[in-house]
Amino acid sequence: MTAPAIAQPATARRKEGFSTFEIFVFTLVIALLTIAVFGPFLAPDSIYNSDIANSLMPPSATNWFGTDDQGRDVFWRLIVGAQTTLLSAFLVVTLYSLIGVTLATVAAAGPRWLDEGLMRITDIGLALPGMIVALGFAAAMGASLRSAIIAMAITGWPITARMLRGIMRQTMEQPFVAGAQVLGVSKWRLMTKHVLPNSLDVLIVKWAGDIGTTVLVLASLSFIGVGAQPPSAEWGATIAAARGYVSTAWWTVVAPGAAVAITSIAFGLLGDIIQVRRDPSLRGN
């Protein structure tokens, strides 16, 4: 049985195809991901060793972005750092999304008191300055990239939990959920197989933007000194290490900061694009 052909309104049909801007953002994100995956295999071994004779050399044909205080090539360290930075950001967003999904599901499915309790805890999480609490956790566990990732995962979930729980409550009002209940589907199966998959849209929209923000916070924590430690090529740690050379060798600071900015902006724009595509009424805003 084939569905009858329904005339699509002109605006809906025009949605096919991507604008130049969208293609630009996609290319940028794909390029960043490619660098993150393959970069470390391509980098010359010399970037792991110091070469003091060549320290703080300005950008040239051999060292595109110059060299740092240890004489290491800034460009190749950025490429290697891309993996550390992006992998950490993905890990953080995945971990706190998992926490958020779990709490939202329990809150939406559970009895009223449990829902109330979890949402008050979420209120507390939303009211506290996330970066400061993450800084505290990372400092307490011992400053390292691992500590920073765990700290950001345990402080990042409240917005996800709050949004998802709201959406799941709405989904539970849908007729198909009532239908499944009538058929005698267990609560667990109802939530995991019917309600959750139909509510995850909001996370897909949020995902890319979250990566962009996480890259920024991670760099900030490393800069403060509770994240990745030197000689890590993570971008925030690189900026922190180069900080003292800004007046003699600006490229050592400018390059890693620009890398953070480009990555954060690219993923932020990707998030905006996904959001507008999902909800075209936002177009132009």
Add this chain to the structure above:
Amino acid sequence: MLAFRAYSWFLSRRLGLTLLTLWGLASLVFLMIKLMPGDEAQMAAGADASAAQIEAVRERLGLDAPVIMQYLGFLGRLLRGDLGTSIVTLQPVLADLEKVLPSTLELVVIAMLLNLAVAIPAGIVAAYRQGGVFDTTSRITAVMLGGMPAFWLALVLQYVLGSVWRVVPISGQQGYGMNSPVVTGAPTLDALIAGNFAGFFDTLHHIVLPAAVLAALFATQIFRTLRAALLGVLRSDFIMAVRAKGATARHMLVRHALPNSLNPVLTLSGAQAGAMIGSAVLVETVFARQGIGAYMFNAVAQKDAFAVLGSVMFIGTVVCLVNLIVDILQLLVDPRIRAAQLGSQGQ
């Protein structure tokens, strides 16, 4: 009478949330202390404490008692204002932080004024001329600024404006010999109180770049929010009526469109006030300003664990209290928020 009951109901609910949040914060900080590797008494006493000193600290903090008793003892000490002792300054953390808090608040207040002074006019013009040159350039600027790490923007501008062009001082909060007697702890206010106008302009000269960097991050959010809200209002029927009666563009924007778009901006700027205090840690250190952020940064650098965690507790508390004050102010200022908050009492 009814209004009074509605107010007190709102206030008690809001205060309840604040107390709950502070308790949550305290519990998180306790958890952080317990997560620290190594001997807690050793950490609190400092690396070169003698065995007897460590035992004295263990005794004082009750570290031999069960964890639940330690937790209660910790909450009790917090209630008495004991945030622990810094092993670097050898002072109570609270005393250290109270000294530098006015400096941070000064930075945040000036940053907030700059933020609104730039973002609101920009948002109005961008929305009024949607798709125009200004709209496009300011949107691109907002996206770029929003993605830049604050501390990096601070470092780059400090280098360009401070070292290369020399239009602003590189760091610090006042020039040599410009200081006024400390009354409030906020350099600009102290200079005014002392009637030291040269010193006042000197402190403003020192604060303009740090405040601008802090403002830039938050201005992008205000800009985007106001622009989106205005675009919605400008499309509505009553604006067409205002235009039809022959109002000037200025009158239409300022008297009709803007007041109807400010609600989300007010809410957002309220949340920003608290968030700015947290972000000050990134800006203060780059410009070598005093403040709670710089204190925390130094504590991290010197592995002064209790000073770091005391700062977390302190900054979190300040943020909660600022949010509380902002919420109450909004309630008093904005009739719509008042209606929404107080109206929900009947349900």
